Amino acid sequence: MAPDLLGPALALSAVLFSIGAAGVLLRRSAIVLFMCIEIMLNAVNLAFIALALLHGVAGHIMVFFVMTVAAAEAAVGLAIILVVFRHKQSVDLQHVNLLRG
């Protein structure tokens, strides 16, 4: 990757992260929220790859860790959503409020 792509790559990463964060904060559906988290993780991955140009191979390795964790998280998270759906017949997070004070 050419060095002059560093700036645009980081900018794209920031945009993707913001989209993901906004989605996490604003959407109600657990599935969409989950996808937004994936977008944020991938935005971070992109930032790691881009910065690896300057800082060496550590960034590449970190990406693999993130992907592994994301895979594990997806498995657990989807399982939780499935159970919630079975219980509530909905994945709308507004209805999942059993622990309110």
Next chain:
Amino acid sequence: MPTATLAQEAVVMPTGAISLLWLTVLLPFAGFLFNGILSLRRSTSKAAVSVVGPAVLIAAFAVAVAAFFQLQGLHPEAPIVLRYWTWMPVGDFQIEMALQYDQLSAIMLLVVTGVGSLIHLFSIGYMKADEGYARFFAYLNLFVAFMLVLVLGASYPVLFIGWEGVGLCSYLLIGFWFTVKPNADAGFKAFLANRIGDFGFLVAMFTLYHVAGALDFVTVNQWLLANPQLVDTGIVTTIALFFFLGCTGKSAQIPLYTWLPDAMAGPTPVSALIHAATMVTAGVYLVARSNVLFAMSEAASIVVAGVGALTALFAATIGLRQYDIKKVLAYSTVSQLGYMFIAVGTGAYVAGIFHLVTHAFFKALLFLGSGSVIHVMHEALHATHSHADAQDMRNMGGLRRWMPTTFWLMLLATLAIAGIPPFSGFFSKDEILAFAFARGEASPVFYVFYGMGLLAALLTAIYMARLMAMTFFGENRTGAAEQQHLHEAPAIMTWPLIVLGVLSVIGGAINLPHFVGGNEWLHHWLEPVTGAGHALPWVAGLHLPEGATEYALIGIAVLVGVFGLWFGMRSTLARAIPTPDAAPPERGFARVLANKYWVDEIYDRFIVRPVVGLSRGFLWKFMDKGLIDGAAVNGPAWISRHVLGKAGSLLQNGQVGLYLIFFMLGALWILRVALG
């Protein structure tokens, strides 16, 4: 300051009986433990209690007698101080657990253990049917142990242990039959009145420590004698008066005397031992023990004598119109204690102790005699299931037919207390009145005290004659059926009475005055103790009147006593005495006397109720419930729940989105901080 005191203490190392003095305290205490443990068991062995209870006292008496004879041989000018351990080391100030044995302690020790032994023996008969037999002896033993600490303590704090301890035992024994509410109330009242006095004692002790830096008798006396200029500062008077406040509580003087008549709710041997012979005389002992302190302050001494004279007269008038045989004796005790305070307030410390000793004999005899009467009356009334009052003299009458021994012994005691020669009370009472009269020459107010004392002597003779007349003379009013059950008290109860009777008759021998050829033994014996006080300017020069004045005073005193007895006897027997349920209401001044001047009611109205009202309305309802429970305890709890809790539960609304917003904000804030 141990180094300073050494010079003034006896250099002889105590040996023999004197070195065993701790036994006199520990023996009754061991008796208390033994009887106390027995009383906790359901099935108690009365035989063991009957042996151990009096035996520890008799053993202590034996030690006291041996120590007395040893002291007589030594006759040291300075007290023998027996140190055991350091009780409170506070910096360079140390309070030692030490006993002081001198001529005064020796006399008190003999009286307490001697009279105590007789009363313990009497109690075997008096309490034999009581459920709390072992408990009674346990308390009685404990009382004696504390009383001996009181008279043997070598410093004010050690004396105070005994002072508080006897107060505790007094409370326990007044309320001995605590299942009846008035008895428990009487104990409570005694305790409260004594607390007021104890407050005075404590303030006096703290002040004394503050100025003198020591609290043991030897050092305090040295310090006082070394600083005669202190009198002008008023500090000595202050200390003496606060000590005297303690005395008014313990020795039932105006204004704190009201607990003693109520204390008759306890068993009669208790009234004899604690509330006549020993504990209530602790105040007199304290003044005699602190004779240097009191002799230095003329003002304080006049207050002591004045309060004593007022109490002697006041209580004697109330005694004229009581019907409960023990109440008459109770007011008589208050009155006689007033006499002792006239003596010590006059500066005649020996005369005060003399009357203390003779009073212990004849008043213990009177109380035990009345105990025999009550015991027999109670059994007679019990046998016929009558609910008449066994202590009300209107239910008695003519008892000398059934109880000749008790009658004759009580007659001896009556003659003694009325001041008829040659019985013991004549010598001691006459000496007090003579000294008060002699003091009048220097301070005329003592003529007034003398007059009050003389009037009280007249009233004493009248109410005692009335008591004897209502109890033993005239027609019997107990009832025909009950009469069949009247009899003399058992031997275990009459024998201690006989011993006390002998002592009441010959007790005056310990201090026979010169005019009957005596040598005033007690004066010489107590000289090492009271000499320092007697030598101080205010007291020095106090001598018994001699010649014509002396004989005139004796003549007046005897005339007053004889007339009082005759008048009391005649006026009581002049009319038929109605039984309590047939008695007409009292009229005129008799009504005032029968109601004890309404002092209890006045105290209740003006002191007890305002204090209770203040406690309830302000301290309890406002301070405790309002400020402490309400504002300080429930206030923060309310704020936590309704303000902080409400706000907290609003945050926890169950919406994941909101949590995430906070999470995000937090992450941003951390980022900001991390990046500087």
